[in-house]
Amino acid sequence: MKIVCCLKQVPDAKNVRLDPQTNTLSREGVESIMNPFDRHALEEGVRLKEQHGGTVVALSMGPPQAEEMLREAISCGADEAVLVSDRAFAGADTWATTYTLAMAIKKIGGCDLVICGKQAIDGDTAQVGPGLAERLDRPYASYVRNISDFKDNTFTLERMMDDGYDLLEVPIPALITVVKDINEPRIPSLKGKMKAKKAQITVLNSVDIEADPNLLGLKGSPTQVVKVFAPELNSNREMITGTIDEIVLQLFEKLEAV
Amino acid sequence: MNYFLTEEQEMIVDVARQLTDDKIIPQRAELDEKEEFPHDIIKAIAQADLSGLYISEEFGGFGGGCFDNVLALEQFARGCVGIATSFAANALGAYPIILAGSQEMKEKYLPPLASGEKYAAFALTEANAGSDASGIQTTAVLDGEEWVINGTKQWITNGGEANIYTVVAITDKSKGPRGASLFVIEDTDPGFSYGPKEKKLGIRASSTRELIFKDCRIPKDRLIGRSGSGFITVMKTLDLSRPGIAILGVGLGQAALDEAVSYAKQRVQFGKPIISFQAVQHMLADMAIQVEAARAFVYAAAKHIDADPKNMSKVSSMCKVFATDMAMKVTVDAVQVLAGYGYMRDYPVEKMMRDAKILQIYEGTNQIQRNVIGQELNKEYN
Numbered sequence: 001m002k003i004v005c006c007l008k009q010v011p012d013a014k015n016v017r018l019d020p021q022t023n024t025l026s027r028e029g030v031e032s033i034m035n036p037f038d039r040h041a042l043e044e045g046v047r048l049k050e051q052h053g054g055t056v057v058a059l060s061m062g063p064p065q066a067e068e069m070l071r072e073a074i075s076c077g078a079d080e081a082v083l084v085s086d087r088a089f090a091g092a093d094t095w096a097t098t099y100t101l102a103m104a105i106k107k108i109g110g111c112d113l114v115i116c117g118k119q120a121i122d123g124d125t126a127q128v129g130p131g132l133a134e135r136l137d138r139p140y141a142s143y144v145r146n147i148s149d150f151k152d153n154t155f156t157l158e159r160m161m162d163d164g165y166d167l168l169e170v171p172i173p174a175l176i177t178v179v180k181d182i183n184e185p186r187i188p189s190l191k192g193k194m195k196a197k198k199a200q201i202t203v204l205n206s207v208d209i210e211a212d213p214n215l216l217g218l219k220g221s222p223t224q225v226v227k228v229f230a231p232e233l234n235s236n237r238e239m240i241t242g243t244i245d246e247i248v249l250q251l252f253e254k255l256e257a258v
Numbered sequence: 259m260n261y262f263l264t265e266e267q268e269m270i271v272d273v274a275r276q277l278t279d280d281k282i283i284p285q286r287a288e289l290d291e292k293e294e295f296p297h298d299i300i301k302a303i304a305q306a307d308l309s310g311l312y313i314s315e316e317f318g319g320f321g322g323g324c325f326d327n328v329l330a331l332e333q334f335a336r337g338c339v340g341i342a343t344s345f346a347a348n349a350l351g352a353y354p355i356i357l358a359g360s361q362e363m364k365e366k367y368l369p370p371l372a373s374g375e376k377y378a379a380f381a382l383t384e385a386n387a388g389s390d391a392s393g394i395q396t397t398a399v400l401d402g403e404e405w406v407i408n409g410t411k412q413w414i415t416n417g418g419e420a421n422i423y424t425v426v427a428i429t430d431k432s433k434g435p436r437g438a439s440l441f442v443i444e445d446t447d448p449g450f451s452y453g454p455k456e457k458k459l460g461i462r463a464s465s466t467r468e469l470i471f472k473d474c475r476i477p478k479d480r481l482i483g484r485s486g487s488g489f490i491t492v493m494k495t496l497d498l499s500r501p502g503i504a505i506l507g508v509g510l511g512q513a514a515l516d517e518a519v520s521y522a523k524q525r526v527q528f529g530k531p532i533i534s535f536q537a538v539q540h541m542l543a544d545m546a547i548q549v550e551a552a553r554a555f556v557y558a559a560a561k562h563i564d565a566d567p568k569n570m571s572k573v574s575s576m577c578k579v580f581a582t583d584m585a586m587k588v589t590v591d592a593v594q595v596l597a598g599y600g601y602m603r604d605y606p607v608e609k610m611m612r613d614a615k616i617l618q619i620y621e622g623t624n625q626i627q628r629n630v631i632g633q634e635l636n637k638e639y640n
Contacts, residue, residue, distance in 0.1 A: 186302075186305055186306075187273065187276050187277050187280060187281070187302060187305070187306050188273060188276070188306070189273065189305060189306045189307040190269060190270060190273050190306060190307035190308060190320065191307045192307075193269045193272065193273060194266070194269065197265070197269075
């Protein structure tokens with residue numbers, strides 16, 4: 001089984017600063033960590049490999065300093081690590097990010113399963129996982145809290161919902177996003193750290209992944225961050241029902257009205 | 259202070275530190291309160307490849323020495339001495355096999371200890387033989403192809419949890435100290451049983467039990483080394499393991515110092531943080547001096563032992579006495595700095611004080627250690 005775990009290096013939640021010009025996060029000089037949800041994604045990948053055999057590739061789109069996080073991934077059981085890094089990727093929204101990651105995954109020869117964390121603690125959109133699945137044209141399950149079986153090239157898993165869970169069967173190739181409940185990540189082992197120290201991290205730039213420069217970074221990002229604020233919660237709830245097409249149309253009308 | 263660790267040694271410290279912060283510290287109060295053996299943590303230590311630091315690569319270990327093991331133990335002790343003791347006792351149980359066991363014995367017992375799959379324990383002490391170890395009464399009689407063991411061991415760390423016990427028994431009473439031998443007894447051997455867990459002042463996460471051998475029959479090849487060489491191997495075992503106990507004192511002292519300084523900085527009385535008062539400052543300064551001095555001593559002693567000198571007894575005993583007496587004093591002072599809060603079980607320092615006491619007692623009381631040192635001094639000078 002070939003597994004790709006998408007990992008993002010994020011600023012440690014304690015020390016976040018906003019760049020006033022671009023309204024994006026200023027990552028300079030702030031301590032960086034592996035996105036906590038991605039830590040669970042990596043652990044799940046390593047566990048699946050231990051159970052079923054195969055390889056785990058840790059993949060990240062990020063600045064050069066993300067190499068450190070990828071070494072940490074190796075020390076926690078990833079077999080290989082790939083860093084997709086280029087100035088052209090800077091300022092990417094989730095649309096441009098999923099494009100970049102999809103091109104990278106294609107470049108490294110695809111895989112049976114992509115595992116992402118539920119969301120990044122800096123962006124908090126939770127869009128990259130599902131967006132990437134669309135780019136790769138594969139089924140996905142999000143908020144996975146347990147993988148109970150793998151038989152006949154199909155995963156049986158539990159998707160966490162507010163009031164319980166859904167039991168799903170997902171055939172590979174597939175993508176999943178995971179929640180923290182799924183596992184308890186291991187501490188890097190001594191042998192793991194020694195392996196990580198010597199490991200060769202593959203670095204790919206925009207040319208290596210054969211990406212269209214117009215679809216990358218700030219240039220390729222249709223969404224703009226206009227304002228960042230914590231919304232007030234109110235208890236108004238509205239359920240929209242119907243077929244998927246009907247629901248999407250109604251939702252679109254309501255959002256336009258806002 | 260910079261102790262010029264190698265890159266590999268820095269990694270050992272990093273892994274052990276992370277394990278301590280992530281797993282040991284969050285669970286220590288509960289394990290102490292419930293007196294539960296730290297199975298999950300010992301498994302996590304194994305998963306982190308730290309179980310076999312002192313075992314050679316030939317048998318699945320890391321191939322490190324006393325110093326590498328000491329570096330990991332220091333971090334664990336910073337978390338909890340009870341948990342660290344449960345881990346360190348495996349090495350104590352393994353050392354007789356490493357020092358005197360046959361190749362077959364090493365091949366059988368060391369790999370599962372290195373991988374953390376099995377636990378070990380060392381059994382010397384009896385009700386009538388503590389400091390006077392030569393007073394043991396457990397016997398081993400050769401009957402055909404089997405040894406028959408009879409007797410009772412007392413206060414054995416990891417008793418009831420271990421799978422592999424290295425046990426000292428008298429094989430020839432007429433020969434006095436040269437009449438004792440070491441054996442490997444497995445938890446599944448017939449005639450072996452153990453008593454209930456002892457209720458202790460401290461290191462409550464550690465399991466301490468009586469071991470009972472009643473016509474316990476073991477195969478002939480379970481004898482470790484030569485018959486009659488028991489006490490020689492015991493002495494070497496203790497020489498090797500004492501720096502491990504000493505470093506528990508260092509880790510514990512450091513943890514107590516950390517709590518005391520943090521508290522003194524934020525506790526405000528008479529309009530100022532109490533760290534600004536000389537009385538408190540001087541206490542903290544003395545604590546810090548003693549912790550660092552102990553650390554430097556134990557590191558040097560461990561490296562000295564790894565260089566395989568002819569005589570490690572004096573150095574080993576000295577560092578054990580110094581570091582463990584230090585830990586007792588520093589933990590008591592830490593409770594004093596935290597004062598009323600320090601006395602409450604909600605704060606970690608009272609447990610540290612309770613845990614410190616055993617360090618001055620086990621693996622040879624500090625009084626016996628001083629005997630050893632005195633005797634060595636006597637031999638050294640003409």
